[in-house]
Amino acid sequence: MLKLPIYLDNNATTPMDPRVLETMIPYFTEHFGNAASRNHPFGWEAEEAIDYAREQVASLIGADPKEIIFTSGATEGDNLAIKGVYEMYASKGNHIITATTEHKAVLDTCKHIEKLGGEVTYLEVKEDGLIDLAELEAAIKPTTILVSIMYANNEIGVVQPVKEIAAIAKKHGVLFFTDGVQAVGKIPVDVIKDGIDLMAFTAHKMYGPKGIGALYVRRKNPRVKVTAQMDGGGHERGMRSGTLNVPGIVGFGKACEIAKKEMAEDAARLSKLRDKLENALLQIEESYVNGNREHRLPHVANISFKHVEGEGLLMGFNKNIALSSGSACTSASLEPSYVLKALGLGDDLAHSSLRFGLGRFTTEEQIDYTIEQITNTVLKLRDMSPLWEMYKEGIDLNSIEWAHH
Amino acid sequence: MAYSEKVIDHYSNPKNVGTLDKGSKSVGTGLVGAPECGDVMRLQIQVDDTTGVITDAKFKTFGCGSAIASSSLATEWLKGKTVDQAMAIDNMDLVEELNLPPVKIHCSVLAEDAIKAAINDYRVKNGLEELVFEEKGVH
Numbered sequence: 001m002l003k004l005p006i007y008l009d010n011n012a013t014t015p016m017d018p019r020v021l022e023t024m025i026p027y028f029t030e031h032f033g034n035a036a037s038r039n040h041p042f043g044w045e046a047e048e049a050i051d052y053a054r055e056q057v058a059s060l061i062g063a064d065p066k067e068i069i070f071t072s073g074a075t076e077g078d079n080l081a082i083k084g085v086y087e088m089y090a091s092k093g094n095h096i097i098t099a100t101t102e103h104k105a106v107l108d109t110c111k112h113i114e115k116l117g118g119e120v121t122y123l124e125v126k127e128d129g130l131i132d133l134a135e136l137e138a139a140i141k142p143t144t145i146l147v148s149i150m151y152a153n154n155e156i157g158v159v160q161p162v163k164e165i166a167a168i169a170k171k172h173g174v175l176f177f178t179d180g181v182q183a184v185g186k187i188p189v190d191v192i193k194d195g196i197d198l199m200a201f202t203a204h205k206m207y208g209p210k211g212i213g214a215l216y217v218r219r220k221n222p223r224v225k226v227t228a229q230m231d232g233g234g235h236e237r238g239m240r241s242g243t244l245n246v247p248g249i250v251g252f253g254k255a256c257e258i259a260k261k262e263m264a265e266d267a268a269r270l271s272k273l274r275d276k277l278e279n280a281l282l283q284i285e286e287s288y289v290n291g292n293r294e295h296r297l298p299h300v301a302n303i304s305f306k307h308v309e310g311e312g313l314l315m316g317f318n319k320n321i322a323l324s325s326g327s328a329c330t331s332a333s334l335e336p337s338y339v340l341k342a343l344g345l346g347d348d349l350a351h352s353s354l355r356f357g358l359g360r361f362t363t364e365e366q367i368d369y370t371i372e373q374i375t376n377t378v379l380k381l382r383d384m385s386p387l388w389e390m391y392k393e394g395i396d397l398n399s400i401e402w403a404h405h
Numbered sequence: 406m407a408y409s410e411k412v413i414d415h416y417s418n419p420k421n422v423g424t425l426d427k428g429s430k431s432v433g434t435g436l437v438g439a440p441e442c443g444d445v446m447r448l449q450i451q452v453d454d455t456t457g458v459i460t461d462a463k464f465k466t467f468g469c470g471s472a473i474a475s476s477s478l479a480t481e482w483l484k485g486k487t488v489d490q491a492m493a494i495d496n497m498d499l500v501e502e503l504n505l506p507p508v509k510i511h512c513s514v515l516a517e518d519a520i521k522a523a524i525n526d527y528r529v530k531n532g533l534e535e536l537v538f539e540e541k542g543v544h
Contacts, residue, residue: 348440402439
């Protein structure tokens with residue numbers, strides 16, 4: 001029996017793996033100690049658990065445990081990396097390079113840096129969502145201190161050429177930070193092989209708990225430091241003060257361990273399901289995949305259905321299928337997804353998009369149901385879409401003088 | 406965001422979806438909104454030339470559930486009214502009937518604009534001058 005509702009919004013957050021929860025529970029009650037309490041067994045237990053989890057987390061990304069700074073999540077990690085580097089390396093320069101399709105936690109932090117007097121270059125992406133490496137290299141100047149490009153995009157799943165980006169940054173003596181939120185635990189990420197200097201990631205996108213994440217900060221070749229953004233007890237090598245969230249960290253560790261073990265299998269299974277979903281939905285006339293299909297996370301698809309509005313589309317099945325849309329009819333601005341617009345999509349196609357994020361617990365039965373529901377809703381809404389009617393009559397929609405609000 | 410039951414009902418069972426002959430003198434067509442803004446409504450009225458009564462109304466809408474519901478309800482209300490009575494339909498009546506939240510008020514404004522545009526189209530086709538309506542300015 002198919003159980004409803006179906007969750008296909010795993011880019012927003014993932015359900016916690018029951019194995020993770022099981023590992024965490026004792027650390028709320030029996031082992032409740034403060035990892036910074038050095039003088040009694042309660043503290044020792046907590047510290048031991050943290051050390052173990054730090055190894056699990058580091059091992060997933062090929063890092064040394066000492067290079068893991070626990071944070072409250074990736075928004076904090078993004079802030080700490082960018083603001084921390086900006087402050088720490090102020091004597092070297094004040095220029096940061098990022099891209100227009102980054103997460104708001106990166107873009108808004110960069111806006112903040114600009115207010116502080118820093119200079120930020122926002123690279124445009126190509127129409128497949130990838131950055132142009134030549135443009136990146138050309139943007140580097142003597143005052144550049146940081147390149148901040150995400151590993152994989154949250155809306156379209158496109159995976160950036162991280163190794164090449166890192167090599168360019170290294171060649172010019174510039175640090176490379178990547179927001180690894182969507183990639184870590186889903187595809188192989190190795191900070192050494194990839195050449196990453198700093199990376200933010202979070203537990204709740206990889207079947208761990210919310211409220212815990214990490215910032216990887218390289219210790220060798222080069223040794224990287226960030227200025228703490230919160231003052232206090234000097235935890236986490238002085239880079240992030242605050243009593244450690246022991247149950248969260250234990251859960252994060254377990255989530256990383258499971259991801260490392262099961263990633264390849266999960267990815268193979270999910271890419272098959274994703275392709276089935278995508279190929280079936282592409283059978284619908286005038287439907288398009290957004291972003292590069294080859295360099296992409298295995299579990300993500302972003303598809304536009306021309307002449308149907310995304311939010312209206314979601315309403316057709318959102319009691320039964322949880323998805324998100326690039327349309328933003330509810331937001332005050334009424335602006336559609338800035339990521340899709342950055343690919344050069346017209347606002348109309350951006351408004352017509354759905355984002356699918358499959359996950360560890362997605363089944364084929366769920367995908368079959370989703371295909372059927374979405375196909376039916378698209379066809380139904382096209383029957384009531386004036387744009388579809390005009391399109392079918394051969395009217396060029398661009399020739400109409402629309403009343404813009 | 407949770408939709409009101411009335412919005413869900415109009416979305417699931419929209420009334421009067423369709424197309425009238427826009428070339429006919431007794432049909433007024435209003436096309437408002439823009440694809441870039443995420444909503445476009447086309448509302449049409451069929452008017453009895455002798456009585457001035459709207460005998461039929463049809464719509465097609467590209468937009469969210471609230472936009473679809475607003476236009477569906479508007480067509481319901483239009484049928485049986487005279488053109489003069491139709492001009493008195495206010496977007497806030499749609500808001501109230503459908504329990505639209507503040508972020509969706511623009512959908513009702515669009516429906517009111519569509520009614521007025523359809524009426525004007527009918528008037529112009531029949532040799533009457535175009536009426537000037539004041540801007541709601543919600544967008």
